[in-house]
Amino acid sequence: MSKKKLSLLLVLIGLVALMALAIDGRVRFPMLNRVVIAVLSPINSGVQTLTGTVASLHSKVRAITTMEAENEQLKKENAELRRANIAMAEFYAENKRLSKLLQYKEQVPEQKLLPAKVVGRNMGDLRDLVIIDRGAADGINKEMAVVTGDGLVGLVEEVYPDAAKVMLITSSRCKIGARILRAASRAVGVVSGRSVENMPLEMEHLPREADVIKGDVVVTSGFSGRHPSGLVIGTVKETSLEAAGLLLTADVDPAVDSSKVEEVFVVTGYHNPAAEAAKLNSNTEGGQAQ
Incomplete structure (x- = not known):
């Protein structure tokens, strides 16, 4: 490596070291501090903005995921309620029909x-x-x-x-x-x-x-x-x-x-009284004919 390149490398290393010390607060270089602030402020602002955007996006994604899960759960619950309502309506209708049949059976003990x-x-x-x-x-x-x-x-x-x-x-x-x-x-x-x-x-x-x-x-x-x-x-x-x-x-x-x-x-x-009467009349007529 040439002396010129080596000298430039050493200068860069020294500048980086000074900036690190200035950032860390161990050494105070007013001029250097202003340069560091001028260089890093936009980067820091951009990083903070990007970090906020990523956090906001993550929050929105998490909210959407939560809403989708809740919607899916609500759909399942609605389907279960619908099935339960249908079953209840069927049970009520059948119970009503059977109650009427039972009532009829009680009213006609002769049948x-x-x-x-x-x-x-x-x-x-x-x-x-x-x-x-x-x-x-x-x-x-x-x-x-x-x-x-x-x-x-x-x-x-x-x-x-x-x-x-x-x-x-x-x-x-x-x-x-x-x-x-x-x-x-x-x-x-x-x-x-x-x-x-x-x-x-x-x-x-x-x-x-x-x-x-x-x-x-x-x-x-x-x-x-x-x-x-x-x-x-x-x-x-x-x-x-x-x-x-x-x-x-x-x-x-x-x-x-x-x-x-x-x-x-x-x-x-x-029990059919009319049929029994007809049978009785038939038997009576048959007996008289004999």
């Missing part, structure tokens, strides 16, 4: 009732069938009445070992003997469906002079002996004369909304 659940529906154009989870193994037979706490749902049409098809009362294929519940009337006819959604049932074969008015409750007559009397079918909406003017017909709003039925009772046995 043997088998609980069942609707497990399928006819999704075709007619929509006049539902499938229940009870069948021949449970003692179900054709023509048995299927009811809820509101009234008649329909009649058993087909039976399988562990399931059965129920023909809804709204079906045009379903025909059932009926009468007006009002004591002053007791008019008798036949109720059938129209197989059209949101259409009233039709009560036919009523005499022209039959005492049937709007608001009358229509129930099963029980005359056929295949199902009990007194099952609520619906309420008379309006009456009209047939085309020939000889018979009266009545539109009947069904008591049960079959589209919402989930739990039902199948009437597997009942």
